[in-house]
Amino acid sequence: MAGEIILKVRDIHKSYGSTEVLRGISFDVQKGETKVFIGSSGTGKSTLLRCINQLTVPDRGQVWLHGEEVTHSGKEINRLRQKIGMVFQNFNLFDHLTARKNVEVALIKVRKMNRKEAGDKAMEELVRVGLEDKADLYPAELSGGQAQRVSIARALAMDPDVMLFDEPTSALDPELTGEVLQVMKDLAQNGMTMLVVTHEMGFACSVANEIIFMEKGEILESGSPSELICNPRYDRTKQFLNKLGELYGDIGRQR
């Protein structure tokens, strides 16, 4: 894939107090590409995703979306964030709004669409994640898998150029992860550009163009799924993959 580069991340550093959480992260993302980030707990994967849309402001480094700087963008950040969809581990749905209103609200308040237009668009997105019949339910009335699909629809409604997923299935029961992963697979196949933090190696193997292994705030190594999984360069990567294998079953079999 030699497409256009739509997201550039350069030398991102972030410390909390005296702990350096990110220590110089750089990569490029091509249009339509899916990158999967793996690495042990506390290596800064969530922090990295939040630095991309500036929910966390990095201490150093830049992020560009379509050649426009996202870091140091001042008030423009609100416009740029619309183009960077984000899906959280805990869904973070708006508890007081129905599924449809969850998807609608930013269209109305941010994109200034009228109610009718926004409502139609919201329904369209809910259909896309297979939840048109749940449109009038509140978050507390949805299963975890349904809630996560609503949150994906909510992000998609803004027509983002890239989607960030932070462990979208790790708060779900095993039998519910499948439905969310399926939605994500469909998205990838339809050309969405995605950065996904996940330990679902089955998903990573079948969807990712690149898997990035992070360790202590740095990218230790990266490569296509077959390269990284079958031929990891570092022992540390091998160890981590073995541990994942023990936790989630044999990776090869899940393909």
Next chain:
Amino acid sequence: MKDLLFIREVLIPPLLEGLAVTIKLIFFSIPFGLLAGMIIATGRVYGNRMISFLCRAYVIVFKGTPLLMLLFLIYFGLPSLGISFQPFTAAVIGFVICNGAYNSEYIRGALLSVRTGQLMAAEALGMTRGQAVINIILPQAMRRALPGISNEIIYLIKYSSLAYMLTCIELTGAGKIVASRYFKFTLVFLVVGVFYLCLVTIAGRILGFLEKKLQIPGLIK
């Protein structure tokens, strides 16, 4: 029998007039008290250091001083600075300031209890901090604060009687006038008490209904 006649012919007509004033006092104070509470609480939680400090100072001052003193300051004190109000207006201003201070405490707690993840999600969609607070956080916080706010509204109904000290003749004031003229304090104030009891009961019912109506389906508190 004579008492019944007295109540019906002499007492009730002025009390009804007083009741109308009391209801008007409450009616004007509630929405502005709510608004004040929301602004103060939001300022405390989401404002910068300066705003947050000012809002906290407001709460400390007006929770820490008697309402009657505040009313006297507004009605009798401010004219010396060239600002004077009608008794009714002065009373409403005092009630709003006081009610707002108490409401803000409940709303502040409620604001802090809404999960911050929702704020992040709203900002990730491109909402400004202000839009996120107004559209996402406050509506949930207000629901959670409603039981506390309901209590404050009940208090407000009762302390609205202080308006009488500013010569704004509401329910208590109207009763006081009749009682003094006919020297029937016990009887008059028993009836006045029944009026307040009815008001508070009705308000309680309405607020209870509102709480149910605004409950978010599926959400266990």
